[in-house]
Amino acid sequence: MKNIGIIGAGLSGLATAKAFLQEGYRVTIIEKAAAIGGVWEQSRSYLGVATQTTRDEYAYSDYPMPADYPLWPSGAQVQAYLTGYAKQFGILPHIRFRSEVTSLQYHHGQWYMQIHDLDHHLDDMISFDYVVICTGTFHKPYVPQFPGLQSYREAGGQVLHSSQVNDKALLKDRSVAVIGFAKSATDIATLAVDSSRDCTLVYRKAQWKVPRYFGNLINMRYLLFSRFSEAFFNAPYKTGFQRFLHSAGRVIVWMQWRGLELLLKKQFSLKACGMVPNHRIEDQISCSLGVAPEGFYEKVKSGRIKAHQTEIAGFEGRTMILRNGETLTPDLVVCGTGFTQGLPFLEKIHRDKIIGADGSFHLFRNIIHPDVPQLGFVGFNSSLFTTLTSEVAANWMVQYAKGQLHLPSRKAIDEDMRFISRWRRQGRPISSEFSGTCVAPFNFMHLDQLMRDMGLRTKATRWLPYEFFKPINPKDYRILLEKNRPRGNKQVHVYPQPDLIR
Numbered sequence: 001m002k003n004i005g006i007i008g009a010g011l012s013g014l015a016t017a018k019a020f021l022q023e024g025y026r027v028t029i030i031e032k033a034a035a036i037g038g039v040w041e042q043s044r045s046y047l048g049v050a051t052q053t054t055r056d057e058y059a060y061s062d063y064p065m066p067a068d069y070p071l072w073p074s075g076a077q078v079q080a081y082l083t084g085y086a087k088q089f090g091i092l093p094h095i096r097f098r099s100e101v102t103s104l105q106y107h108h109g110q111w112y113m114q115i116h117d118l119d120h121h122l123d124d125m126i127s128f129d130y131v132v133i134c135t136g137t138f139h140k141p142y143v144p145q146f147p148g149l150q151s152y153r154e155a156g157g158q159v160l161h162s163s164q165v166n167d168k169a170l171l172k173d174r175s176v177a178v179i180g181f182a183k184s185a186t187d188i189a190t191l192a193v194d195s196s197r198d199c200t201l202v203y204r205k206a207q208w209k210v211p212r213y214f215g216n217l218i219n220m221r222y223l224l225f226s227r228f229s230e231a232f233f234n235a236p237y238k239t240g241f242q243r244f245l246h247s248a249g250r251v252i253v254w255m256q257w258r259g260l261e262l263l264l265k266k267q268f269s270l271k272a273c274g275m276v277p278n279h280r281i282e283d284q285i286s287c288s289l290g291v292a293p294e295g296f297y298e299k300v301k302s303g304r305i306k307a308h309q310t311e312i313a314g315f316e317g318r319t320m321i322l323r324n325g326e327t328l329t330p331d332l333v334v335c336g337t338g339f340t341q342g343l344p345f346l347e348k349i350h351r352d353k354i355i356g357a358d359g360s361f362h363l364f365r366n367i368i369h370p371d372v373p374q375l376g377f378v379g380f381n382s383s384l385f386t387t388l389t390s391e392v393a394a395n396w397m398v399q400y401a402k403g404q405l406h407l408p409s410r411k412a413i414d415e416d417m418r419f420i421s422r423w424r425r426q427g428r429p430i431s432s433e434f435s436g437t438c439v440a441p442f443n444f445m446h447l448d449q450l451m452r453d454m455g456l457r458t459k460a461t462r463w464l465p466y467e468f469f470k471p472i473n474p475k476d477y478r479i480l481l482e483k484n485r486p487r488g489n490k491q492v493h494v495y496p497q498p499d500l501i502r
Contacts (some may be wrong), residue, residue, distance in 0.1 A: 005128035012379025012390040013134035018089045019394040029095040039138040045075035046165045052291045061478035136379035140340045155317040159361020162336040176442040183290040185336025186457030190293040198373040200306040206275040209292040268297040287438035341435040360436040380437040473488035
């Protein structure tokens, strides 16, 4: 299979294109926007957006971020970094910008992709031997349809998704209401209060947020991005140490999480802000874990950000009616309410196999469905360092297309998919967010699975204590992944034992 179609030119699409190009495949990337970057593309980036992961973790293995970048790069810096990556590895000539996939159908061993040129309003059809979908977690902005919302617009009110807040003039001297408690909502509320007439945050449920520096001393990477920290989560597949921690050592686990909660309550003055979450922090940490914007809790505590923990009952003209009986009359409503994931272009017979009735994606390793031929997904394994997990998934995808993966039997794959689906529903409900496309906080578990499937080592050194406690380092994977190239054409080596899934 030589002709590869990739949908999306965000960080996952770029990593996938590089991996296939290095193996000599012909690659075409279809990108709806006018530039690369996906969620980091300028038209989709809100004011003040920055990475949640530090510069050194949010990087590809063989292309570090510039050393003069701040530890938490801005959205513009991330897009510049991705543009540099695309230029360095010769990806740009393979991208068709301002092109939207309207249909994707499989016939007689080929995928037929219908593409609409958004600038010239022309339709085109291209056939591919293999297609990789890289539309990812942040696919379609979600704006709830509150009762009476249209009457608010007709009365002169403005409603925007957080991704559309990309001009300071939208906030200046206006009454702003921000809906939600996710990263974008609290980021925009923190920013808006400095230029707006007034700013109100309306949220249904307080969530735990983490600081860039715990106790104003320890960089978050040391407490969240190591194999040691991951062991304190109740994983679906456990190492020996994890089995100990979550049985005989569960008191240690309980004390660790309660201690972290106490630290956050004190550092952020959560009681004074009225924002102490009602749930355990370990039950929340996933891809939606938010880094607290600098100054957010201070502005809530001082009353500059007016916070209302309630829901929106509806709108009557310019009036927003809250379920607690209060009313607001904002000029601008910003919905920091996330995104939805979908495959509207994929023919229904295949879409129904991949997406369940509950909207969750059912994919082996978050990459393939065994009943849908010659189709894969990269970036649907979102993590706390998605650049790396996407890059490793892209390499896995290439080896899968070449028939060189060490995979278990079909029966074992089906059993694993059913097990993970059941575990998401019953064992860890938060893992179902983003339609099941998030692997965090089990980032290392997922990377280890992919590396073993490729017959590669999972650790850069054999010094186990060092590997266990050190934060993730994408550079380690550059050396490990190089062992995939060059490789001869050999047959799939099938291991029937279900244990190898783990």
